[in-house]
Amino acid sequence: MDAQTLFRSARLSGRAPHPGAADLYASLFGPVRGPVRLEADMQDWTLHAVAPWVLTHAGHEVGVAGFRIGFGDEGLDLSFHFLPELAGQGLASEFVQAALDHAVDVLREDHFFALVAADNAASIRILEKAGFVRNGTVKGEILMRLKMRPRARDRAGQDG
Numbered sequence: 001m002d003a004q005t006l007f008r009s010a011r012l013s014g015r016a017p018h019p020g021a022a023d024l025y026a027s028l029f030g031p032v033r034g035p036v037r038l039e040a041d042m043q044d045w046t047l048h049a050v051a052p053w054v055l056t057h058a059g060h061e062v063g064v065a066g067f068r069i070g071f072g073d074e075g076l077d078l079s080f081h082f083l084p085e086l087a088g089q090g091l092a093s094e095f096v097q098a099a100l101d102h103a104v105d106v107l108r109e110d111h112f113f114a115l116v117a118a119d120n121a122a123s124i125r126i127l128e129k130a131g132f133v134r135n136g137t138v139k140g141e142i143l144m145r146l147k148m149r150p151r152a153r154d155r156a157g158q159d160g
Contacts, residue, residue, distance in 0.1 A: 004016075007053050007102055009097075009098035013056050014065070016051070016053065017051055017053070018042070019042070021054045021061060024083075025064065044069075048069055050066075050067055050068065051066060052067070057086070062091070063081055063086070065079060065082070065095050066079070075109060075111025075113055078099065080099075097130055100130060111146070112145065112147075112148070113143060113146070115138055116141060116144060118140070118141065118142055127144050
């Protein structure tokens with residue numbers, strides 16, 4: 001990975017949120033919410049080194065996805081947003097699994113949650129495939145949670 005690449009999967013690479021991603025944020029979140037969301041992500045990255053990454057595929061910025069610290073909740077908040085023209089290519093599924101692996105290996109976190117619009121069946125399926133389960137609703141969105149099991153190599157050094 002180059003110095004700016006903080007995350008990588010088979011087809012995606014991610015870097016910290018940056019001002020040059022303003023057009024991507026506007027495309028994903030709208031002209032009003034996009035700049036606000038970008039500013040919040042850059043601030044979170046500066047303060048905590050945890051915020052959604054700007055994702056690149058085939059040399060183009062294609063999404064904003066990653067984690068936020070779940071203040072007041074248990075674990076990291078996972079979110080993923082891709083440009084609509086990429087739907088059906090499996091990038092979101094690939095991202096979710098690779099991001100969870102990254103969080104366990106690098107961030108040492110094993111509790112996760114996600115809030116999903118009730119009508120977003122594709123994202124619900126992706127999260128369920130990754131092991132998330134429904135755990136109620138928050139402000140009209142479905143709350144999904146995942147507790148990762150320790151990996152064999154992580155347990156090997158523990159006393160039993």
